[in-house]
Amino acid sequence: MGGAARDLARGVAAAVAHEPAALSIRNVSSLGPREAAEIGRVFESELKPAGAGAAEVQITISENPTQFLLVAEIHRGDERHVMIESWPRAAASAAGGEGAAAQVTLEKKLLWEQDQPILDAAQAGDALVVLDAEHVLRVRGSERQSAPIPLAHPWPRDLRGRLSVSGTAFTAWLPGTLCRGALEPQFSIECRESQEPWLIGPGALATFATPGNFFQGRIDVEPGGVHEVPPFYAAAPAGDGWILAGTDGRARVYTHSWQTAGEAAEMGSDVASIDTPCGGRVIATRPSGPQEPDAVQPFEITGGAARPSGKALEFSGSITALWSAGSSATAVVRDLQTGRYAAFSLAPACGR
């Protein structure tokens, strides 16, 4: 930027024969006032200020898809001359927000960040296991090992995946694919095409639609057996019942006998259960508006109704996955500005 501004300022100074000139600067680009002021200083240092009758120099800071531009329009009497300098564009940054007050506080801890979409992540002792569309990654300190997931068919859009770690073994469910592996002593993985149901909660299995981004309308809960429900994106135990985020955009509360007890209007498509010191809670994404950062809201389910029971935890991007991990949950967030994915562990604290 500085080089382009200096080059153009010197060119303009030469074009007005180093005579005084009336300078004005405007910014029609996405550059901020600080950068614009910096550019202004460069021109002010090269051009001598002038009053009426002198050449008029209008500097415009502009942009196109690939470059920022400095356009100098030099007017002297009826003469008009245009000079242009440019430099490649670079990237910028962003912000977040706040929620309402209540009893359960969620704290987030960054587990892992990468460019490729993260589907799920889980702690395994001192190691972290990360699932994405192409790999299962094991991270321990500075040591990283990854095992590839063979692609038997194109993944569906809005790809989802679930990771479960038990001791040194892990299971990864992806649409139409099941992978089992070991973290110790040798990091290994074996995948196969499979329509086996996914473990979606403690003792609860559901079959994933392939291709698709949702679970078919059957849930197998232990004890209790198989129940027919509308197709859903996510399910979580809530008290002695369940809550399901349906593909029709409605989150329904079910009793222990799988009767519909009510609907929760304030939930997005992802729900998960979380054990807190003040009892079990459901956490859910909120149905975000346009270009809004997402948030995770804790709810208490009583009498077939979902009531916010804590402050919403805000993120600076879209939540692309939310899975229960017992006394914590895992949320994956895609940053709105950078496009990078980050997996967070959400831990609850009770009361205040």
Place this chain on the structure above:
Amino acid sequence: MRPSAWLPLAAVSALAVCGGAIRPRYGGTLRVEMRAAPAALDANTPEASPLAALVFEPLLRLDETGTPQPCLAVSWQHEGTGKRWQFNLRPGVKLHDGTQMTPGDVASALQAALPGLAATANGEAVIIRAERGLSSLLLDLAHTRLVSTGPFRVSAFEPGRRVTLAANQDYWDGRPFLDGIDVQLGRPLRDQLVDLELGKTDFAEIAPADLRRASEHGRAVWSSSPVNLLALQFTPGRAEDPRLREALALAIDRAAMHNVLLQKQGEATAALLPQWLSGYAFAFPAAQDLGRARALAGSLPPAARTLTLTYDPAVRAARSLAERVAVNARDAGLAVQVSSQAAQADVRLVEVRIRSLDAARAMVEVAAALALEAPPFVATTAALYEAEHQLLEGRRVIPLFHLPDLYGAGSRVRVFAPPAVTRLGYWRFDQVWLAVKPSGTAP
């Protein structure tokens, strides 16, 4: 010329963007209406372009900044003398007939679409020999759709009337959310707007004057960048006195037309390339200068102060714009007769579409469409400005406006990864999904 008129529309368009916390739903058929009525659905027929882009795919694509990105080719490298390039093809891609796409398929399609190239299959790659620079070659390849591997396949086609597309279950980038798309062709704009309001269509083209009406009742308005240049083009051999052309150019009050007739959509301009693409369009003065226009007109012999102006009725707001030009011209002392039928008109109101995200290439294409001398293919923005300045110097073409494509989307239409309409106006229906409409809501 800060594109302030552009901002309100951008805000309206944002309403179409779905929050990340609501997952997209698979299923449903998107109902679409369009004015064009293509008789064939070929890969590179301009009239069928928005539909063809859903069916056929190129070797690579340009992203929103004009940078080549992988599509059917995952990587490319140049070998030896710089006139031989290897494009490594994406493995496992299936054609719509269910067979595997082969390097031979791609080489044949390339050879047919770009006869100046020599394309041959080589293992899992395609080798291209061409007497041109790499950047020019990549642009050609990005603009040339080759084989039917896209997110939707054609399941029925009644030329000029209807197209039915079905989701490609095996699409290499993931099956689209929609089960299908039903497209009615040849629908007048007025009928499209009525159907959108009645909930008979999910997606309709709209005229600038109907923008507010279309965005009522939760319907979203989507738009491309301003990609349609409206300009006055003088007929070769007519209006040969440059004072006459300059007088007309300076007489036109673009700002008034932009505010009233075009409802502030797009941008008033005196440049060939839009501001968003070149970054310097404002440096071509577009303001009316009636004093100088009158002086120029007054210097002409009275018999030379007349012009006939014609227009293509298919151009948006063409008649009212042409009549307004005539009124402005009269204020400057020129007599302009407007007719949609004049075969021998001195000047015509035309619309030219920007089809490239590369400014230099777009300039070459626009110049060709307006019968201007071919500009050099330049590398720097400053040189591009100089080339455009030279093209416009003789005022054989008077640019007036850059207008976007405008679309209305029904209340059940959602977008997974915006935009649903690209800068150049292509439809990304592979990113669209349909929400379940709550009972008792407006269409």
